[in-house]
Amino acid sequence: MTEKNKNLIDQKLQNLNNDGVDRRGFLKCMAWAGTGLVWTMSGGIPMSRAFAKSHGKDAGKGGDFSFVQISDSHIGFNKPANPDVTATLQTAISKINAMPHKPDFIIHTGDLSQLSKPSEFDTLDQVLKGASAKQVFYVPGEHDMLSDNGEQFLQRYGKGTKGSGWYSFDQKGVHFVGLVNVANLKAGGMGSLGHDQLEWLEDDLKGRSASTPIVLFAHIPLWTIYPDWGWGTDDSEQALAYVKRFGSVTVLNGHIHQIMQKVEGKVSFHTAMSTAFPQPAPGKAPSAGPMKVPADQLQRVLGITDVNYLVSGRSLAIVDSPLGDSGSSPSGNAGIPFAAVHSIRG
């Protein structure tokens, strides 16, 4: 990780061109399991960078506030490629604590546990107690609602939330909305928000100024990444219609255990890495099951392939430019889907 490359966003802005996405930039993007993304809000525009780069002297500077997204800790999972997911979550928390600029809070985008067991939630709580950021906002993953329709999750992490656990809050002018798309899933479908939640969302956003930066977070991606594996949310379009009028919208998801990014108009989509185990790139394995790799290769395997479905025009700079930035994002998005596979070795 060179000094030159420490700012992913700048790096990619410099290197992106018509033929694709900068390989080094993506390598930098690929921190290993046990890391996460740090988000810095600067003028309402979130910027992300991998943890591994956040130790540089500029890390965390200039933001009005910052928060960290972690995801898919799967406490209780004990198989290859990671027999000790508690340790890697601990590593993630240590990295958060070591950041020069302390994040204001943490967002966990679901799959806290592997099997919704009380002991798994207990372990997660213990580890997160060690975080310097004391406030943690959660949304459930499907693994957190396995046996009791999420009742235990709600009791522990969803006090004061609506329905199956959705809610919103404001932080220094940014409006955050936690959505639940893992409840009452229908046969043959993908993630689902459901009518009640969509109605609530419409109401929640009503009357807010279009200049309010919006951050939506949910477990399963709110954009369709790979329908064959259920990597999408059936009724997310309705939710996205409600945020369309806002100048800056950021959508943070987990579930797929790898980074993917897409910018569509003023809406920027990001998925986070897992703190537990990697999953294959879409369609690159018989199923979405855990990628099994030797422990010493975990880091490398996570860095091998990243696939981005990007909607952009000529310039790809918008991929990692401040998300949903109506001011500086290159205009003229032609709505052309772009996919890139980056093989990074050595």
Add this chain to the structure above:
Amino acid sequence: MTRKNVRITGLAALAMIATLTVVGFPNVKANDQPSEAATEVKIDNFVFGPQTITVPVGSTVTWINKDDIPHTTVSTDGVFKSKVLDTDEKFSFKFTKAGTFSYFCSVHPKMTGKVVVQ
């Protein structure tokens, strides 16, 4: 019923027995074998296999999860519902009525399957 009729019925019965013995019995055996073998549905790589299983009324179907990720087996019409199946865990259900029973994994709803009970 006349004597003659009885005799014919008796002959027919004999003929049926003969058919069963010569042709029918092996047939029954042949039918039994696949249904016996196929009463297990393996969950592997996020797929129910076989995706459609055909069994006689009264059969018990057992699902076994061979994945490292938990799955469930939930009837679309609420006929049966497994608990969460972790790796190598099983769920069985006895089908006492004929019909087609669609089911899915409530954790990964793209995973669907059918039990056809005849």
